[in-house]
Amino acid sequence: MSAERHVLILGGTTEARRLAAELAADPALRVTSSLAGRVAEPRLPAGEVRIGGFGGPGGLARWLREQQVDALIDATHPFAGTISFNAAEAAADARVPLLALRRPGWVAGPGDRWTSVASLDEAARALPALGERVFLTTGRMGLAAFAHLEDMWFLVRSVDAPEPPVPARMETLLDRGPFTLDGERSLLRRHRIDVVVTKDSGGAATSAKLVAAREVGVPVVVVRRPCVPRGVREVADPGAAASWLRELLPQPRPFP
Template identity: 60%
Template sequence: MTPHHVLVLGGTHEARRLAIALHHDPAFAVTSSLAGRVAVPRLPCGDVRIGGFGGAAGLAAWLRGHRTDAVVDATHPFAARMTANAVAATAAVGVPLIVLRRPGWIEGPGDRWHRVPAAAAAAALVPRLGARVFLAIGSGDLAAFARLDAWCLLRAVDPPPPPLPARHHLVVARGPFTADAERALLREHRVEVLVARDSGGELTAAKLVAARELGLPVVLIARPPAPDAPVVASVEEAVAWLAAALPGRP
């Protein structure tokens, strides 16, 4: 029996773990798709394609042309456009879609979190909380802070494109980072407030731990609305869903 061809829209730790699981299961043939925004990405197991599809129509054409049996959207929780394209394309082609999203973070004792709906709201709130800001949000939402009259610490895998805050210091680094390293970074740059996106996951939670230990306020940007598709929270759930949605195993 021919293995089921699964397209994994990836770029996350969970996507790489899912690719490993599917690559070693004879029931599946996996292709992982990476957006190409990082110059030197971490490549998952199996076949890999890098670059955009050209919107929902382009993705639908790719699914037809590559005889794809199912799609797993395991992109970053804030990759709303790619998720919307996946929903539209799979509906047009009639291919099942599952969304793999790690749970968001939960506030605990000692945390000083301020939840906001979007990056613009975070930029409006920050001046009331501190004058030295760590924008731990990647590069996607930095434009919302371009007019912020504060000193900003930025961190990214690759130098982000403009517009950027006028007064900023860029650290080019790839995580994950330990709580000790995050604590040292916050102290070194005398950070007074942390801005983060509610991406969830243990691998990126160290900055929140460090902020809690140092008593710093955190502005946490909410995730985009949930997609119109089934959602699972773990790699194991995604594999089980695929096995049920694609019956018959070689």
């Protein structure tokens, strides 16, 4: 048996890549990052990488046992949803310690005109009362919820091109964060945006649009995060996740 301790990171986020880079610097650790494969050209983290699903919680539990994983860290996107529940079930089945690395959500401040909704369908229902030219930053998945709004114009920003069904009056902007405040200001002005739709992803990489909208009084429809498994320990940043792992898997040498 290898002396290395094996850590599986369910990744795809900025925080997951930062954590993988820190952990992979330790030769006593074998670090594997798992990506869902929804992005055509993902940013690959340090260490080993696998792409694709596990086949549900049973498949993930089997992989944890077969690969002799010592710790599992769920650092997926806040809206990944199902994978977090699969991770909790699989970790319990395989008896592997589990930690959730979840960035804090955004909080409205003075001057923000936010409408909080529970889903993309609810966001679509709220739009007609708020504006006509929509900056839609929820990614390429789920655009069908807005396809029936034929009188509205949409600017859709995503990493990869969306597939139908999509709104009839739509322009696509293929881009990847982080985004600058000046860039977001220019985008809102150039496209005459009067309402923004976003998911509460949290983090700084895509928050500039919220500041830009606040400055010009543009309302923002914010889709709340889905529920997460109860009883799973959570931390908010990669440093705290590394500290948890240091305590869980003590190393014979100082942790980097």
